Amino acid sequence: xxxxxxxxxxxxxxxxWSAWAKxxxxxxxxxxxxxxxxxxxxxxxxxxxxxxxAADDLALVLDLPGAEGxxxxxxxxxxxYRPVPxxxxxxxxxxxxxxxxxxxxxxxVMPILAALARLAPxxxxxxxxxxxxxxxxxxxxxxxGSHPASPLAFDNRSVAFTxxxxxxxxxxxxxxxxxxxxxxxxxxPQADLANTLRAWQAAGIALWLKPLxxxxxxxxxxxxxxxxxxxxxxxxxxxxxxxxxxxxGFNGVLSAPVTTSTPRSAQSAG
Amino acid sequence: MLEGCKWDPQVGDAATLADFPLLMPESTWHGLAQAxxxxxxxxxxxxxxxxxxxxxxxxxxxxxxxxxxxYSDEPxxxxxxxxxxxxxxxxxxxxxxSEVNSDVPGGFTEASFFxxxxxxASREGMPAGDPLRAWADGFARGVIPGGQVALLSAPxxxxxxxxxxxxxRELHRRGWQTHLAHPAQLHWRDGVAHLETNWHRGPMDAxxxxxxxxWLAAQPDARNWRRMFHGGxxxxxxxxxxxxxxxxxxxxxxxxxxxxxxxxxxxxPETRHPNEVPWEQDDSWVLKPAMCxxxxxxxxxPATSGADWARAVRAVKLQPDRWIAQxxxxxxxxxxxxxxxQACIGxxxxxxxxxxxxARLSERAVIDFAATDVAxxxxxx
Numbered sequence: 001x002x003x004x005x006x007x008x009x010x011x012x013x014x015x016x017w018s019a020w021a022k023x024x025x026x027x028x029x030x031x032x033x034x035x036x037x038x039x040x041x042x043x044x045x046x047x048x049x050x051x052x053x054a055a056d057d058l059a060l061v062l063d064l065p066g067a068e069g070x071x072x073x074x075x076x077x078x079x080x081y082r083p084v085p086x087x088x089x090x091x092x093x094x095x096x097x098x099x100x101x102x103x104x105x106x107x108x109v110m111p112i113l114a115a116l117a118r119l120a121p122x123x124x125x126x127x128x129x130x131x132x133x134x135x136x137x138x139x140x141x142x143x144x145g146s147h148p149a150s151p152l153a154f155d156n157r158s159v160a161f162t163x164x165x166x167x168x169x170x171x172x173x174x175x176x177x178x179x180x181x182x183x184x185x186x187x188x189p190q191a192d193l194a195n196t197l198r199a200w201q202a203a204g205i206a207l208w209l210k211p212l213x214x215x216x217x218x219x220x221x222x223x224x225x226x227x228x229x230x231x232x233x234x235x236x237x238x239x240x241x242x243x244x245x246x247x248x249g250f251n252g253v254l255s256a257p258v259t260t261s262t263p264r265s266a267q268s269a270g
Numbered sequence: 271m272l273e274g275c276k277w278d279p280q281v282g283d284a285a286t287l288a289d290f291p292l293l294m295p296e297s298t299w300h301g302l303a304q305a306x307x308x309x310x311x312x313x314x315x316x317x318x319x320x321x322x323x324x325x326x327x328x329x330x331x332x333x334x335x336x337x338x339x340x341y342s343d344e345p346x347x348x349x350x351x352x353x354x355x356x357x358x359x360x361x362x363x364x365x366x367x368s369e370v371n372s373d374v375p376g377g378f379t380e381a382s383f384f385x386x387x388x389x390x391a392s393r394e395g396m397p398a399g400d401p402l403r404a405w406a407d408g409f410a411r412g413v414i415p416g417g418q419v420a421l422l423s424a425p426x427x428x429x430x431x432x433x434x435x436x437x438x439r440e441l442h443r444r445g446w447q448t449h450l451a452h453p454a455q456l457h458w459r460d461g462v463a464h465l466e467t468n469w470h471r472g473p474m475d476a477x478x479x480x481x482x483x484x485w486l487a488a489q490p491d492a493r494n495w496r497r498m499f500h501g502g503x504x505x506x507x508x509x510x511x512x513x514x515x516x517x518x519x520x521x522x523x524x525x526x527x528x529x530x531x532x533x534x535x536x537x538x539p540e541t542r543h544p545n546e547v548p549w550e551q552d553d554s555w556v557l558k559p560a561m562c563x564x565x566x567x568x569x570x571x572p573a574t575s576g577a578d579w580a581r582a583v584r585a586v587k588l589q590p591d592r593w594i595a596q597x598x599x600x601x602x603x604x605x606x607x608x609x610x611x612q613a614c615i616g617x618x619x620x621x622x623x624x625x626x627x628x629a630r631l632s633e634r635a636v637i638d639f640a641a642t643d644v645a646x647x648x649x650x651x
Contacts, residue, residue, distance in 0.1 A: 024432075090435060093435065
């Protein structure tokens, strides 16, 4: 498959949530020498059993490590969900070719890239409805890396911003009233993702957490606003010009006469 | 998106690529291009004058460590190529400039790749230029062919990394060996930058800096980055001294230098120290921080929530020397298929010559991260 066909498989034209799919990794495909995707871990089938059947009032967010999110997303696609890749980390392009050497990059995205490429025909074959409810796919390693931090490594860590997702208004407009967060452990959501979930919750969307750890059923998830002390601390940093935006990059701190000539053009001031 | 490295085509609920072009008569464009080139010459002269005294640099509202790096007896580090982008707005009083992106201007893929595709698809006009090609041609004049190039950007900022990857691909296509890196991975020996990473070690023939100067100044070890300002032998684009022009406070210093700023004065709204004007009561003033890289930091009281305005008042009163007050201009909306929009035409100047345009449209008073990128195409009269 061509790069365009692979991207089209995961973000088909006309599908309701395709606009949010991130092109980053797909953009790196033409030069990538792909490894074999890691073996299926058995979790996807289990996830499918424990997640409600696809329903128009339910969206999923999968915050799973590496390619596991892709495999689980594919399993969910076979159950009627639309997997929407939100992977923001880039592989290291050296001489135009992403490097496969372990530890060269802080976040190992090659298994994700491989899984997206190899599973594209399968996801395309799912024949999902254009309105299929979304399952947003994130890499749980995005903020901290999948390898021990090294100052010599390519720092490709990334952050999931609120603007990476549809707004609560958009979700609600399409009838989505519930969001299930699926992650490996029964822990609080990652801080960057929590911002988005908190905004959705504030708009009236019910949140649930479903850990994939054994014997951990889904539970309601209540996210509190950041403490006043933390909010004050952040404002002080903004006031003194030390911070561009919350949870921003890792090294911002340190880390005309006007007419319409054709139906689809605009004319500037002359 | 895939070939042109446009990785943020959707921001929240907003699509950031317009599916229609913005058309402009060639004569209008020539006027903007001439103004941008003239302002470049004036800016370079002012830049040199500001660099001559520490007191001038301190008045620019820059972080102390950045002032330390800018003020030096050593020769400035050479520029591989110098690029800046002037943001013009059609207003009820004619074209006005809101700022020059002198330090790390982006928008190359939108202004080059996307605009070319739109020109081919719509056949309604011609691109105003190709900033990527002009930039790479300039790079080729200043850097040995086939050499090693480090491209620096801040981890976690996808909108920055997409620029470095796009530029790296172009340089690689032209024969350079490219490395995406972080300033902390640069080490300077006898004025030459060396990259030390676990995929490459060795001297660099050039550095592409897409890492804001004030962020460099926040890095813990100045030895990694100060040579990008002065005393370096490895060419840098843009060199660190470009930070001078990025300060929105530079117009406060113009008069004392005795340098002509005629073109700037024709296009830049009146700019004052916040303590000199009644910005709290008078909505004809907007507030900008000295180092204001994105539109969301521009404060217009009628367009700002009460809480945000209160925060802004506190920030300005706490550090008035890091802000400016600027006369608000009144945009002349452009009619588009999506309705009336505010337009911003970013005019690139590469090594003193106009090189193309990065155009954006916004529903709101400020052109910010949620603005729509639109291809600017030139039409015959």
